Amino acid sequence: MANLDRHPVVSHAQWLEARKAFMKREKELTRLRDQLAEERRALPWERIEKPYAFDGPRGRESLGDLFDGKSQLLVYHFMYPKSWEEGCKSCSFWMDSLERNVVHLAARDLAVAVVSISPLAKLEAFRKRLGWTFHWVSSEPSDFNRDFGVTFTDDEIAQKLPLYNYGTMAHPVTEGPGISVFYRNPKGEIFHTYSTYTRGLDPLNAAYQLLDLVPKGRDEDALPYTMSWLRHRDRY
Numbered sequence: 097m098a099n100l101d102r103h104p105v106v107s108h109a110q111w112l113e114a115r116k117a118f119m120k121r122e123k124e125l126t127r128l129r130d131q132l133a134e135e136r137r138a139l140p141w142e143r144i145e146k147p148y149a150f151d152g153p154r155g156r157e158s159l160g161d162l163f164d165g166k167s168q169l170l171v172y173h174f175m176y177p178k179s180w181e182e183g184c185k186s187c188s189f190w191m192d193s194l195e196r197n198v199v200h201l202a203a204r205d206l207a208v209a210v211v212s213i214s215p216l217a218k219l220e221a222f223r224k225r226l227g228w229t230f231h232w233v234s235s236e237p238s239d240f241n242r243d244f245g246v247t248f249t250d251d252e253i254a255q256k257l258p259l260y261n262y263g264t265m266a267h268p269v270t271e272g273p274g275i276s277v278f279y280r281n282p283k284g285e286i287f288h289t290y291s292t293y294t295r296g297l298d299p300l301n302a303a304y305q306l307l308d309l310v311p312k313g314r315d316e317d318a319l320p321y322t323m324s325w326l327r328h329r330d331r332y
Contacts, residue, residue, distance in 0.1 A: 100311055141279065141287035148240045151216040152233035159240075162233070163280050166207040172300075173246040173274040174232070176212035176219065183212070183222045185326050187273050191228060192329055193302040198230050211235050213247060213271055226329055244291060246272040261293040273297060 106114070148159045163169045172194065175184035191210065198208045210232040212219055219232050241247040245260065248270055252259055260267040275297060277290040298304060307314050316322050 103311075136290060139290065141289045144278070144286040144288055146238075146243070148235075149237045150211065150233035150235055150240070151237060152231065153216075153220065156237070157233060159278070159286060160280065160284065162207060162209040162231070163278075164202075164207040164231070166202065166205050167280050168206040169278040169280070170201070170206060170208050171244075171276045171278070172208070172210045173241060173244065173272070173276065174210050174212045175246075175269070175271040175273050176214040176222075177269060177271045178214050178236075180214070182328065183219075184271075184273070185328050186323050188226060188328055189303065189323070189326055190273070190297060190301050191226075191230070193300055195228050195230060207231075209233060211240065213241050241271070244274065244276050245293070246274045248272070265294075275300070 144159065150157045150159075150162070152161075154161075159169075162171070172187075172190070174187045174191070176187075194208065194210075201208055208230055210230055211234075212232070213235055215236055216234040219234055223230075223232050235241045239247075245262070248257075248259060248267055250270070253266070253268065253270065256266040258264060258266050260272050272293065274291060274293040276288065279287045279289050281287075304314060316325070319325060
């Protein structure tokens with residue numbers, strides 16, 4: 097990050113000129129983002145043939161049950177390995193942004209479900225601790241997480257195999273974060289339409305979008321690792 101004490105300071109007229117010039121770049125990005133969103137929606141789908149099962153607050157649930165009467169479903173793959181006592185603090189950071197949007201998304205025919213590998217009792221306790229209300233289920237009865245690229249074996253981790261993010265990188269622990277999107281047609285057929293990982297999750301995080309606007313930005317370059325500053329919301 098640049099030294100803010102030496103940052104250029106100009107007159108209002110000069111500031112306005114620079115801001116308007118930069119707005120042209122922002123508009124280019126906006127148009128490109130809209131174009132990519134349209135291309136993303138046009139990607140081919142794959143039919144879901146496997147009968148996935150989940151443990152949820154309502155009992156045993158199928159993938160179709162997670163749609164909750166909607167035609168679209170967004171799944172957040174939350175990192176919570178069975179050996180962990182708490183859920184991932186980074187995923188929790190993302191969930192704090194998702195929490196209050198679930199009702200708005202439902203109004204646009206989109207259901208949201210959070211899926212983790214840990215047993216349901218552990219998920220429920222952590223959800224209540226952080227005050228979340230979204231639907232959180234355990235994929236423990238199935239290989240859902242494995243099939244959607246967010247679960248890895250100890251051997252794969254030890255060998256640093258590039259299996260995460262469509263085979264572009266290794267993952268350091270047994271669970272990784274991600275988003276998967278599904279569509280269910282009137283006949284009840286379910287299709288996988290999209291999944292994204294790593295920086296593809298950024299748009300979900302409102303706090304990072306706001307930090308990108310301010311002088312210090314995310315201010316993480318000098319930290320031991322990205323998000324080492326982060327805490328669960330009840331630990332600040």
